[in-house]
Amino acid sequence: MKPERGPLRVALLGCGVVGSEVVRLLREQADDLAARVGTPLELAGVAVRRPERVRAGVDPALVTTDAQGLVTRDDVDIVVEVIGGIEPARTLMLEAMKTGKSVVTANKALLAEDGATLFAAAREYGADLYYEASVAGAIPLLRPLRESLVGDHVHRVLGIVNGTTNYILDQMDSNGAGFNEALEEAQALGYAEADPTADVEGFDAAAKAAILAQLAFHTPVTAADVHREGITEVSAADVAGAKGMDCVVKLLAICERVPSDGGAQDGRNGRGVSVRVYPAMIPRSHPLASVREAYNAVFVEAESAGSLMFYGAGAGGAPTASAVLGDLVAVARNVVGGTPGPVEVTYAKLPVLPMGETVTRYYIHLDVTDEAGVLAAVAAEFARHEVSIQAVRQVGLGEEAQLVVVTHRAPDAALSAVVEGLRGLDSVREVASVMRVEGEE
Ligand SMILES: NC(=O)c1ccc[n+]([C@@H]2O[C@H](COP(=O)([O-])OP(=O)(O)OC[C@H]3O[C@@H](n4cnc5c(N)ncnc54)[C@H](O)[C@@H]3O)[C@@H](O)[C@H]2O)c1
């Protein structure tokens, strides 16, 4: 009979919004977790920056400011990193793996910037590196991509992966809230990053898109490869324009294979992949339009599986801690069983194509002079760049005249050239709103 092993000792790095919930769940669910793992999970230490702070439910004897000392301690088996940011998180995780510990992290910024270094260390030292909490909070999404769908051929991953921006856009759409007011609420609810610029400028969603694309396409993708536009430029006029089209504005992350131009040499992989984050209009009838508050939802389209939808709480302390605990139990089971989990493979090495080559659709709202020939001049600008118009509508008359144009799909470079051209027309007083359109056609 196998000798019974002692408890597995867990070092927690960071005790903020997520870390404090990890401590609570470890304490409240201790017996169940022990039964599920086959041995108890015991907190060995909690590394914090401000030790003087009183933390409910945290034994002060476990608190330390020496994170480096904690991760290299012999009596620690697994390290949970919920500090965030690049350093010291990276050094601490590398130190942990070097000394034979497995790591669970929620740190998408680091994984998207330098995941390769972490994965190489995991491989070299035979450690597990699990990171379900890093994308879409509580929603099981990375494990399905990493394990359940690893036998399939994923074409596209598309969704809402940032809770803070979804919360802001939802408030703007549903009750006309101002941007700053909605952001403050999202911060108070624990959804925002320590520096909310990461959320509103799209860096957080871009990091998540990189992680998703890498897993979906088995190809190296970093945050720097992702085309990124945030929501700071989304105005009340854009939100109103979307309403007028029976659409809603959402910050979308899109990772897709770009089909070949017909040349057979690109095979099933296509010409490469497109990975991008931007605010876009989607029809209110689209399932993503009904994703409210800080919820996230992601569609995965795979060759054999077809279309799958993942939905749930994308941010917040307890939901994120649920994903951390799930990983912790998985890693602990691997330690008990003596078999490490899967390692990342990025064998495909597909090129990430520039945004200009990505095919999209635009909604363009123009303030124009209401006189003969305006429509012809506007239409000529689209024709000059071979962009086909799907619909055009005039609103108002005289000084108030406005044109709303929706295009068919065209290369993004051609669409942005059209917008530049329109800005130069005498009959166009202002390009009031430009937004990509997703989710139909
Ligand atoms: N809050 C969420 O909804 C959410 C969701 C998914 C992922 N995440 C990720 O989880 C991580 C933590 O997020 P959070 O919301 O808990 O942030 P937070 O700012 O509330 O907590 C981070 C904690 O780490 C502490 N810290 C900073 N440097 C430290 C150091 N050197 N040693 C020890 N402690 C240190 C800070 O004092 C803070 O208490 C980040 O990577 C974040 O991106 C957060």
Ligand SMILES: N[C@@H](CCO)C(=O)O
């Ligand atoms: N700040 C992130 C936390 C979850 O990753 C968000 O708002 O989605």
Ligand code: NA
């Ligand atoms: Na997740």
